[in-house]
Amino acid sequence: MASFSGFEEIVKTGEPLAPHTWFGLGGPAQFFAEPPGVDQLQALVVRAKDSGLPVHLLGGGSNLLVRPEGVPGLVIHLSAPVFSHIEVKANEVFAGAGAKLGHVISTSIREGLGGLETLVGIPGTIGGALHGNAGSRGGDIGQWTCHATVLTTAGRIIERSREDLVFAYRHSSLDELAILEARFQLEQDDPVELTKRMQKQWIQKKAAQPLGHQSAGCIFKNPRGMSAGMLIDQAGLKGARVGGAEVSNRHANFIVAEQGCTTQDVLQLIEKVKTQVAARLGVDLELEIEIW
Numbered sequence: 001m002a003s004f005s006g007f008e009e010i011v012k013t014g015e016p017l018a019p020h021t022w023f024g025l026g027g028p029a030q031f032f033a034e035p036p037g038v039d040q041l042q043a044l045v046v047r048a049k050d051s052g053l054p055v056h057l058l059g060g061g062s063n064l065l066v067r068p069e070g071v072p073g074l075v076i077h078l079s080a081p082v083f084s085h086i087e088v089k090a091n092e093v094f095a096g097a098g099a100k101l102g103h104v105i106s107t108s109i110r111e112g113l114g115g116l117e118t119l120v121g122i123p124g125t126i127g128g129a130l131h132g133n134a135g136s137r138g139g140d141i142g143q144w145t146c147h148a149t150v151l152t153t154a155g156r157i158i159e160r161s162r163e164d165l166v167f168a169y170r171h172s173s174l175d176e177l178a179i180l181e182a183r184f185q186l187e188q189d190d191p192v193e194l195t196k197r198m199q200k201q202w203i204q205k206k207a208a209q210p211l212g213h214q215s216a217g218c219i220f221k222n223p224r225g226m227s228a229g230m231l232i233d234q235a236g237l238k239g240a241r242v243g244g245a246e247v248s249n250r251h252a253n254f255i256v257a258e259q260g261c262t263t264q265d266v267l268q269l270i271e272k273v274k275t276q277v278a279a280r281l282g283v284d285l286e287l288e289i290e291i292w
């Protein structure tokens with residue numbers, strides 16, 4: 001704890017990360033902190049830098065697989081209320097990085113603001129969604145983002161406006177250490193119509209994806225113009241297993257963790273899928289999830 005002396009009330013050692021992820025797998029964080037405010041967050045980041053420790057930002061843990069040996073350095077979780085506020089002003093929604101994307105979507109709809117409803121069913125936080133430009137066939141979060149406040153590895157807060165932001169398929173130029181807050185410019189619409197659209201999309205998603213299972217959403221990115229799920233399905237891999245990890249029978253780009261599954265099982269199954277899709281269909285799949 002020498003590296004974080006003076007921060008004993010905020011920093012824990014050896015916090016298990018599995019309960020913080022949707023996969024529910026993997027080892028502990030060397031150091032883990034849930035800072036109560038921005039000042040403490042900045043101070044922690046500066047201390048980690050001075051101590052030469054890597055820093056990782058944990059969002060909702062829904063797109064993440066943690067290795068069995070755990071994560072060296074400091075894992076920060078922006079769970080305090082100050083990081084998860086949601087505020088609506090005219091046709092703009094302000095949200096803290098720790099706010100759940102689902103809450104931001106429901107608040108927007110209630111206020112008669114449209115755009116984000118196409119993202120219904122995507123788990124995780126605003127920070128995580130912006131980091132990977134989460135999206136669906138109907139659009140992505142980046143297209144509605146007009147401003148973001150970020151924190152650098154040096155502990156400095158920087159404002160980034162629309163002209164300064166680049167979003168592409170599952171990619172965003174918000175690559176500083178942490179996203180703190182974002183502002184979305186939405187379109188006025190009828191809440192009843194928005195709710196109907198959202199419900200339709202939610203029903204389609206629930207039918208196509210194993211959402212009630214332990215998984216991390218789509219494992220691989222879609223190769224340009226193709227669907228990774230369709231390719232894995234075509235390669236005959238639905239139901240393929242390693243230990244407790246299984247390629248979902250509902251959607252082949254999901255790996256679901258059954259009872260007793262380990263991170264190693266998932267990693268081996270990922271390798272198997274990659275190798276067989278390359279061998280049978282000549283396509284190299286790229287990971288969408290993060291592995292720590």
Ligand code: EPU
Pocket residue numbers: 135136137138208216217218219220221222226227228229230233250251252253288
């Ligand atoms: N398909 C199959 N077999 C499967 C899965 C899909 O044949 O096992 C076919 C479907 O029948 C459809 C096509 O592949 O004709 C595309 O499938 P789908 O509409 O489910 O979309 P996707 O391209 O597989 C993408 C995103 C999802 C997002 C959905 C819906 C990626 C990697 N996936 O999936 O995002 O929810 O569109 O908008 O971009 C995620 O990022 O974690 C994720 C789940």
